[in-house]
Amino acid sequence: MIIALDAMGGDFAPASTVEGAIFAAKESKHKILLVGIEKILVGELLKYRGRYDVKSLNIEIVNATEFITMDEHPAKAVRQKKDSSLSVCARLVADGKADAFVSVGNSGAAMSAALFYLKRIEGVLRPALSTVFPNIDGHCIVADVGANVDCAPEYLLQFGIMASLFCEKVAGVENPRVGLVSIGEESTKGNELTLAAFELLEKADINFIGNVEGRDIPGGKVDVAICDGFIGNVILKLGEGLTETMLKLVRKELKQHPITWASLPFLWLAIRDLRKRVDYSEFGGAPLLGVEGVCIIGHGSSNGKAVKNAIFAGAETVKHNIAAGIREAILKYNNKVV
Amino acid sequence: MIIALDAMGGDFAPASTVEGAIFAAKESKHKILLVGIEKILVGELLKYRGRYDVKSLNIEIVNATEFITMDEHPAKAVRQKKDSSLSVCARLVADGKADAFVSVGNSGAAMSAALFYLKRIEGVLRPALSTVFPNIDGHCIVADVGANVDCAPEYLLQFGIMASLFCEKVAGVENPRVGLVSIGEESTKGNELTLAAFELLEKADINFIGNVEGRDIPGGKVDVAICDGFIGNVILKLGEGLTETMLKLVRKELKQHPITWASLPFLWLAIRDLRKRVDYSEFGGAPLLGVEGVCIIGHGSSNGKAVKNAIFAGAETVKHNIAAGIREAILKYNNKVV
Known part of the structure; x- marks a missing residue:
C-alpha cells in the first residue's frame, strides 16, 4: 500500500514525521511517500545514518515547495498554497498515486485539502x-x-x-x-x-x-x-x-x-x-469519514510512534474500502426516505 | 441559619436525605426543616433511635402532602403539585421562613420551583x-x-x-x-x-x-x-x-x-x-445562580454525606449574599451598555 505523509505538518515536524515514516517502513511493507521540502527531508533522513539503513527502507521523498503552518486559515491556505505538502498529499490520493494521506499538522487545512481534492462522497452532507x-x-x-x-x-x-x-x-x-x-x-x-x-x-x-x-x-x-x-x-x-x-x-x-x-x-x-x-x-489518527479516498488526521503533538500508528490507521482504513461502504449506506438511506 | 430540605427527592430518599439532615444538624448550628410526608419522615427518624438523640437535634418536620418523582415533567409537576415537598421548600424561602432550600431530587423541577416561587433576579435572562x-x-x-x-x-x-x-x-x-x-x-x-x-x-x-x-x-x-x-x-x-x-x-x-x-x-x-x-x-450541590434566594441542587444519587454537604453549601451561599451581588453586577453591566 502507498501512504502519502504530510512530512511538514505537526508541532514536532519534520523530526516526528520522518521518524514515524521510518518506524512504519521498518514494521510494514507499505511504501511511504514523504511529502515536503526535499532539502529539509533529506537532511532529516541523514540524521538516521548509522542507526538505520535508510536507503533500503521503502520511503520516497516527494517534493513540495510550500507548507501550511498550524495557525493559517485552513480553507484559504489550501486554496492559495497549491504546492503545499498537504495539497500535494491530497492530489497524490486524488490521482491514484497514493492510497491514503496522513497529516498531523493543521487539521482544518487537512480537512479542506481532502474536501478540495478528494471531494465529498455523493449524498454526504x-x-x-x-x-x-x-x-x-x-x-x-x-x-x-x-x-x-x-x-x-x-x-x-x-x-x-x-x-x-x-x-x-x-x-x-x-x-x-x-x-x-x-x-x-x-x-x-x-x-x-x-x-x-x-x-x-x-x-x-x-x-x-x-x-x-x-x-x-x-x-x-x-x-x-x-x-x-x-x-x-x-x-x-x-x-x-x-x-x-x-x-x-x-x-x-x-x-x-x-x-x-x-x-x-x-x-x-x-x-x-x-x-x-x-x-x-x-x-x-482519526479518519475523515465521507470523502472519496482515505485521509487520516492526527494530533498536532504526535511523536514518531503516533505518526507511525496514523500511517497504519490509514492502511487499515484503505483495506476495508470504507468510502465504498459509506457511498452505499448513504444511498440506501436516501432512497428509503425519498 | 434555617435550611429547608426536600426530604422526598433523590434516588435514595428519604433515607439519604434524613441521614444528611442528621449529619448536618450534628455538625453545625443550622436548623434543618425536613420537608415531606410527615408520617414517612417520622418513621425514618425513628430508625436512628438509640444511635442519636434525634429529639435534641435542631431538626423540624414540615409536612407536604405530595412529592415530585424523578421522571415527572419539571414545570408541569411544579405547577400542578402545589403541596409537593419541593414547592413547599421554595415557598418557605420565598416567605422568609427559610434562608435556603436544598434538593437532590428532580433537578429540573427544583429549578422550576425556584423560578416559580423565588423569581429571577431583575435583569437576569x-x-x-x-x-x-x-x-x-x-x-x-x-x-x-x-x-x-x-x-x-x-x-x-x-x-x-x-x-x-x-x-x-x-x-x-x-x-x-x-x-x-x-x-x-x-x-x-x-x-x-x-x-x-x-x-x-x-x-x-x-x-x-x-x-x-x-x-x-x-x-x-x-x-x-x-x-x-x-x-x-x-x-x-x-x-x-x-x-x-x-x-x-x-x-x-x-x-x-x-x-x-x-x-x-x-x-x-x-x-x-x-x-x-x-x-x-x-x-x-450546585447553586442555581440568578434567582432571588438560595437554591442548591444536588446529585440524584447523593448519599447522606452528600446531602449534608449540599446543606452546608446552601448555608455558605446564604452567608455571602450572592443574590444581592448578582443583582448589583447585572445592573451595573446593563447600565454600562445601555
Missing part, C-alpha cells in the same frame, strides 16, 4: 472526523470531533451511519451500539439539535440505542458516540486532560505519603499497562 | 446551575451544567458574571480567571454561539482570559469555565465517568500483575486522599 476514545472494555468511536462545529440534525444522522460502518469494518465490532450524546437517557432529554437528530437516527438502518450521557462514553455503554464537532472536540480534549491530571494527582498524592514510595517498584507493571491503555499515540 | 469540577490545584466552577440546553450569547455573558462572583465570594478566589469553553484558544475558534459570546465576555467587568479547551478545565488554567448547559452537563458526567473508569482500570491492571498486590497496604493512604479529591459527594 458533511464529512466527520471520528476518533477512538478509551473506555473500560477497550475503545469507543466518537464522531464528529471537530470537523463541524455547527450541525444540522441530518449531519448527525449521517455521522451515525458513517461511524457505525467504520466501527464495524475497521474496529471489527459486530452490529455496533450507536448512541447520541445528550444530557439524559430519555428521548425527551436534549437540546434542539439532538431532539431532532434522535428522531432521524431512530429510523436509520443502524443499531441505535438512544441517548447516552457523558459517563457512558468511558463507561463502555456504546461502541459509537455521535455528537456535533464542538462537543466532540471538548469531550476528546477533556478526556486527555483528565487522564493527565489523574496521573499527576496520583504522583502528587504518593509524594505526600512517603511510605507509599516503597511500593513503586511493584506498581511499575500496572502503570505501564495503564498508560498504554489511555495513551492517544497508540491510536495515531 | 436565565439562571445558571454552577458546580465545582476537581482540577489539579483544587477546583474549578463550571456554569451552566444543565439549566439551559439552548443558549443565546447573552446568557453565556451573564453566566460569566454570576459564576465569577460566586467563585470570588463563596470559593474565596480573588479575581477569578474566567474562560469560555471552546475548541481552540484563538478568539476565532468556536461555534456560532461561542464566537458571539466571546465578544460580549471581553467587554464584561470580569477577568476574562478567553477561550479554553476541554483539557484546561482539569488542567487548572481557569477558575470559572463558561458553557451552555448541554455542554456543561456532558462535561460534568464525562468527568464523573472517566474518574470511575480510571479507578476501575487501575484495579483491573493491578489484578493482572499479582506482584503489585503486595504494595496495596502502602497505597491505601494515597488512594484515600485521591478518592476524596475527586469525590463529588464532598461538594454536595
